[in-house]
Amino acid sequence: xxSVVISGDTSGSVxxxxxxxxxxxxxxxxxxxxxxxxxPGGVVAITEGGTGQTTATAAFNALNPMTTTGDIxxxxxxxxxxxxxxxxxxxxxxxxxxxxxxxxxxxxxxQTELFTAPGxxxxxSSVSQVRVTVIGGGGGGGxxxxxxxxxxxxxxxxxxxxxxxxxxxxxxxxxxxGSAGAGTVSTGTALKRSNTGIAISSTQLQGTQHFITxxxxxxxxxxxxxxxxxxxxxxxxxxxxxxGGGGGIAIANVPVSNPVAITVGAGxxxxxxxxxxxxxxxxxxxx
Numbered sequence: 001x002x003s004v005v006i007s008g009d010t011s012g013s014v015x016x017x018x019x020x021x022x023x024x025x026x027x028x029x030x031x032x033x034x035x036x037x038x039x040p041g042g043v044v045a046i047t048e049g050g051t052g053q054t055t056a057t058a059a060f061n062a063l064n065p066m067t068t069t070g071d072i073x074x075x076x077x078x079x080x081x082x083x084x085x086x087x088x089x090x091x092x093x094x095x096x097x098x099x100x101x102x103x104x105x106x107x108x109x110x111q112t113e114l115f116t117a118p119g120x121x122x123x124x125s126s127v128s129q130v131r132v133t134v135i136g137g138g139g140g141g142g143x144x145x146x147x148x149x150x151x152x153x154x155x156x157x158x159x160x161x162x163x164x165x166x167x168x169x170x171x172x173x174x175x176x177x178g179s180a181g182a183g184t185v186s187t188g189t190a191l192k193r194s195n196t197g198i199a200i201s202s203t204q205l206q207g208t209q210h211f212i213t214x215x216x217x218x219x220x221x222x223x224x225x226x227x228x229x230x231x232x233x234x235x236x237x238x239x240x241x242x243x244g245g246g247g248g249i250a251i252a253n254v255p256v257s258n259p260v261a262i263t264v265g266a267g268x269x270x271x272x273x274x275x276x277x278x279x280x281x282x283x284x285x286x287x
Contacts, residue, residue, distance in 0.1 A: 167245025
């Protein structure tokens with residue numbers, strides 16, 4: 001086996017050595033200055049630090065770990081490329097443990113739960129925030145003919161986060177309308193805090209008024225709701241039109257992490273023929 005040794009100017013050398021097989025091997029040098037590393041067919045094998053290919057597309061595919069349509073290439077650790085197989089229909093790309101992964105899409109349709117009696121609201125696992133509307137119980141109507149005052153409505157609440165006190169009863173002597181309750185937001189972002197003893201248009205209830213089946217229009221429960229009505233949760237006095245005060249109202253976006261205890265205020269007893277209407281708690285979320 002023949003070889004040619006080319007020594008460097010100061011140290012080192014390059015050895016050109018013919019293969020120990022029959023036949024002829026041609027090493028072609030470029031016509032211009034430069035350093036060329038090549039192999040059979042003009043390519044450098046992957047084992048020699050090349051790609052074994054002669055085009056850019058073929059060279060990329062030779063090193064590419066992806067195998068299936070839809071696969072994704074990502075860095076699984078520093079300087080280590082990895083393949084993420086395509087997910088299933090409906091899944092979304094998310095992050096778990098600092099790495100990309102496929103998971104079921106969170107969220108869904110708007111869900112609404114209406115409480116007209118005390119209870120417990122348990123959050124779905126995918127929900128971290130809800131929109132809550134809390135309405136206190138209305139006060140009972142007063143009876144001026146007998147000098148009687150209606151009872152005060154009860155307080156409604158969504159845990160300690162949002163609450164609304166009940167309205168006071170209409171008085172009989174002197175004959176006056178009851179005062180309205182008030183809404184309070186202790187946790188979350190308040191969207192509205194007011195009372196329903198003061199006229200509140202349906203548009204101010206921010207789209208939730210059609211769920212308030214426990215409320216009544218300010219004729220004491222005898223008139224259906226309409227979009228032009230003013231809303232008042234208090235009962236209507238049987239004589240001389242002295243209403244019980246409307247229950248307070250509070251609407252808020254509230255972060256949630258645990259089951260939430262819900263209280264619903266009862267309507268105030270009537271001194272006349274019409275008592276206050278009970279409150280309500282409405283919980284809305286996407287899930």
